[in-house]
Amino acid sequence: MKLILGNKNYSSWSIRPWLLMTYFDIKFDEKIIKLFTPEMLTEMHGDCPANKVPALIDGDIHVWDSLAICEYINENYIDGKGWPSDIKQKTKARSVVCEMHSGFFGIRNELPMNLRCPVTIVKNEQLSEQALNDIKRICDIWFECLTHNHNKNGFLFSEFSIADAMFFPVVSRFQTYAITVTASQKTVINQYMNQMLNLPAFLQWKESALKEVEVIDADER
Ligand SMILES: N[C@@H](CCC(=O)N[C@@H](CS)C(=O)NCC(=O)O)C(=O)O
Incomplete structure (x- = not known):
């Protein structure tokens, strides 16, 4: 099985399925495409039907899009453990993941x-209203999930799930830009972020990311 990824330093969509697959100890090869280089489209040809990463090739099965890959892995490799087993929790997890997958453009753009990138403080005044609304909504989602009665392991739902993988790039962004979190939510959210930033799977990804030398100007704030 081969997972096609973008630069590990920058590719927020790529890290999501990679984290899920690595967390669950699934064996796979990886191919890294250097994004936004003259060779990018040639390297994607045949592997990435939408000319975007991530994509997954498993024998004669091709899957593209981060969430489609997570769903494929969930169904075919981890016996449904990618989502909570409780139906109420599962539908909630799917809903917040879809919110992430289809929105939050303020945060993505800014x-x-x-x-x-070393920690660079970005104050609220430097962000658009859209980005601030995104931050507020994400903090509310996290806080609500993390303080839910059934939640004992410090993940958004009872165990590490596709929801944690899909929100991971936001954790990283909040840390890099020292995003201000409301005082009443700060302790819970900081604890979650620390747990996620110290996941062995993420540390493994980060080690490779920090060896990369390519710079994508558009992603340098
Ligand atoms: N919705 C897609 C988004 C994928 C995406 O935008 N990937 C970026 C890299 S993180 C990409 O391949 N960009 C190349 C381009 O837009 O030309 C997913 O969830 O996988």
């Missing part, structure tokens, strides 16, 4: 994932 706070690019950039793992090598």
Whole structure:
């Protein structure tokens, strides 16, 4: 099985399925495409039907799009463990993941994932209303999930799930740009972010990311 990824330093969509697959100890090869270089489209040809990463090739099965890959892995490799087993929790997890997958453009545009970037304080005044609304909504989702009665392991739902993988790039962005979190939510959210930033799977990704030398100007804030 081969997972096609973008630069590990920057590719926020690529890290999502990679984290899920690595967390669940699934064996796969990886191919890294250097994004926004003259060779990008040639390298994607045949592997990435939408000319975007991530994409997954498993024998004669091709899957593209981060969430489609997570769903494929969930169904075919981890016996459904990618989502909570409880139906109420599962539908909630799917809903917040879809919110992430289809929205939050303010954050995506203004706070690019950039793992090598040292902590750079971005104050609320430097962000658009859209980005501030995104931050508020994400904090509310996290706080609500993390303080839910059934939640004992520090993940958004009872165990590490596709929801944690899909929100991971936001954790990284909040850390890089020292995003201000409301005082009443701060302790819970900081604890979650620390747990996620210390996941062995993420540390493994980060080690490779920090060896990369390519710079994507558009993702340098
Ligand atoms: N909705 C897609 C988005 C994929 C995406 O936009 N990937 C970016 C890299 S993180 C990409 O391939 N960009 C290349 C381009 O837009 O030309 C997903 O969830 O996989």
